[in-house]
Amino acid sequence: MPTNMRREINEIPEAAERLLTQSHGVLQATGKALRERDPDFLITIARGSSDHAAHFLKYAIEQQAGRAVASIGPSLASIYGKSLKLDRAAAISISQSGKSPDIVALARSAAQSGALTISLTNTKPSPLSDACAHPVDINAGPELAVAATKSFFNSVLAGLAVLSEWTLDTELQKSIRQLPEKLTQAVELDWHELANELGEAESLYMLGRGPSLAIASEAALKFKETSEMHAEAYSSAEVLHGPIALVDRRFPVVTFAARDAALSSVLATADGLAEKGALAFISADGAAHARRLPFIETGHPFTDALALIVPFYGFVESWSRARGFNPDAPAALKKVTETH
Structure with missing residues (x-):
């Protein structure tokens, strides 16, 4: 029998298609909110695989939107009780479960400090999605294996979709629409x-x-x-x-x-x-x-x-x-x- 991890890898094309279909309106609205807010910079809030997704989006946003992106340690709020001046910023929080207390604490702090807050989670509602003005359900579906695969993929894809709507980049939008079909080939590649x-x-x-x-x-x-x-x-x-x-x-x-x-x-x-x-x-x-x-x-x-x-x-x-x-x-x- 295939492992849960293998089954979930095989589900990546389906999960990507589900995200782009079922969360399409939210992705568009979140991109529009960024366009209207026109933030001077962005921060990301995440740990583990979600932080790798945030790191990917940092490079994409800096290249595509020309805004600096910084990863902020969640302990700034949860342990040290500090806040940042974020009234000209946007904050993207990424968490599969949306429940980690330090991630939620910093997202709430960012909202209180004036940031435009966005969450990418695989669980909605959740404390993190409730804390953010623009909660995006990444729609990866249930993930049973401990190692994240399709939830990591959909976190990045959701961020790229929001970026494409923010910047109205038609080439990126086109590649995102075509991606699920391409992924059916990717899951068959053999290393x-x-x-x-x-x-x-x-x-x-x-x-x-x-x-x-x-x-x-x-x-x-x-x-x-x-x-x-x-x-x-x-x-x-x-x-x-x-x-x-x-x-x-x-x-x-x-x-x-x-x-x-x-x-x-x-x-x-x-x-x-x-x-x-x-x-x-x-x-x-x-x-x-x-x-x-x-x-x-x-x-x-x-x-x-x-x-x-x-x-x-x-x-x-x-x-x-x-x-x-x-x-x-x-x-x-x-x-x-x-x-x-």
Whole structure:
């Protein structure tokens, strides 16, 4: 029988379609609210996989809307009892359950400080959705596996849809509409060559740049959660400033590359690491030395980057089982983590 995690990975195309259909009006209204408010900057409030979704949206918003985005530690409100001046800001809170007390506390603080508040949750109503002026139901559906997959994907997709409505970007809107169909191809992609080569590796790097750096961070977390394997995410530029010292012969490096302006530099880094002896893989064509991982093209750099997580999820679920783990129930973890 397939694991819950595998079933939920397979449901990503359906979940994406459900979000775009059932939450369409809310996504439009939230984008319009941002357009009318015209915030000077944005903050994000999240933890874990949701924070990786926020990191993805940071890069997308900064590129597309030209507004600086900062991640604010939830403990600012819940532990330290401090507030920020946010009357010219928007605040995006992301939580699958919408229940973590520290996330809710900072979202409420942001609203009290004058921010335009938006929540992306898979549970509505919830304390977080109730605390925000524009609650968006990401409509991922029930997620039983502890490791988030379709809820992470739909959190990012919901944020991109809001961004496309805010900026009225027709190319991004088009790629988002076409994405569910593209995802049916993505869930079938096979990264077996990576699995065959990892062998007894105990540590690896995940690289990205721009929005794909958030995908690398999410992938590193999934290695830790499902396989108890040490994985660290770095910018493909930052890895050259120190972490490269650990890369020796057959040290595994997986580079998540989207079809965007960073592609040539990311390819150069992956090839350089391969020449150094690393076991280097990259989700792109054109590498001279790094090995190619299958990917899909979606028609836009943002959706290209997001779609990269889908074949990785399939790979890591299979890898976890092959190493004797149960990816549905990682040790010492639970589905809903409530921090204060």
